[in-house]
Amino acid sequence: MPKVTLTNLRKSYGRNEVVHGVSLTIEHGEFIVLLGPSGCGKSTLLRMVAGLEGITAGEIAIGPTVVNKLEPRERGCAMVFQNYALYPHMTVRQNIGYSLKVAGMSRAERTVKVEEVAGTLGLSDFLDRKPSQLSGGQRQRVAMGRAMIREPKIFLYDEPLSNLDAQLRVAMRVEIRKLHQRLGTTTLFVTHDQVEAMTLADRIVIMNKGNIEQVGKPAEVYHRPATTYVARFIGNPGMNLLPAVADPGTGIVRLADGQVLAYDKSRWRDIAPGEITVGFRAEVARLAPGGFSARYDFAEELGSAQLLHGTVAGKSVTVQSVGNTGLRPGDPLPFAIAPHELHLFAASGQRFAEQGRVETPARSFTPAPAPTYLPVA
């Protein structure tokens, strides 16, 4: 499986530049997710790799070959679209086998290959149905089968799960991940859904207005967001971000309402005194009387926990709690945050530099005690 190298890739429509010089290497066999809000240029980037859009400047290489001038079919990519793009008058068998037929493969050979791919995707019982007789998830599997049968060097997915209901999306996510484990095909997957990105990707590329904001493993972008944009975009809810004034001498930050938070002074480098943004995740705040305090607004029930929404220094904050708090709107919402859980960003939105190597926090894991069995009498 080849690697894909994008070098300083630009795209303009008329005078409007929508991709501003993107460079990215997708390693051999890697699953990369392009993530960003609507209009950030992720589909354009994918379509440029596929050859469906021309490029304005820069270079795309698949393996050692620069493919800028190659036709889509010469690039070895197979694309799966959001709307499936199946032929409605053809059966599942014909849809999956169509590219082999066009390539002149015999009927007998085609039958073997189509049945093999259909088996992999759990479609064996539907081969003689038309797309209109299938569920959304089954149609999407046919679309994947059509891509797979060409044995592409690269899979390109453009929001393939957007038209599916929530449960089916989760099921298809698992199938796509398993398929990737089995085939190891280099994959570029576009989505605006950060949960999809976190669960599927080897590495996530977070895009903002035609630029790459951060590239990293899911845990990296979650635990060490490079900018406030990433901090807000990744995680559900996104990171709490509050404007503050830093005092690097004492290692505290002061919010607009005068409340202070202490950060880990030994960790952060080059914190200039003055305005910064301080961030923390909802799940690291502990409800604690006498701690830092917000005004309680309302709660969201998640089943396993509650998200408590409040206001501090005129900004919204969200903290997680387990169990019923009995709080009423307007009550104080007191909580504490350990200094090492705070993230510090410059006024520009860039994360401040940290000392040495900072590991992604490891979750402690305590094995369950071995079960004890009563002797059978």
Ligand SMILES: Nc1ncnc2c1ncn2[C@@H]1O[C@H](COP(=O)(O)OP(=O)(O)OP(=O)(O)O)[C@@H](O)[C@H]1O
């Ligand atoms: N054919 C076109 N002509 C002019 N502008 C275009 C064209 N295609 C896309 N754009 C613009 O390029 C920008 C990037 O579009 P793109 O479709 O890549 O975004 P996206 O991140 O994939 O968004 P979405 O999730 O909504 O598909 C947008 O501002 C869009 O309006």
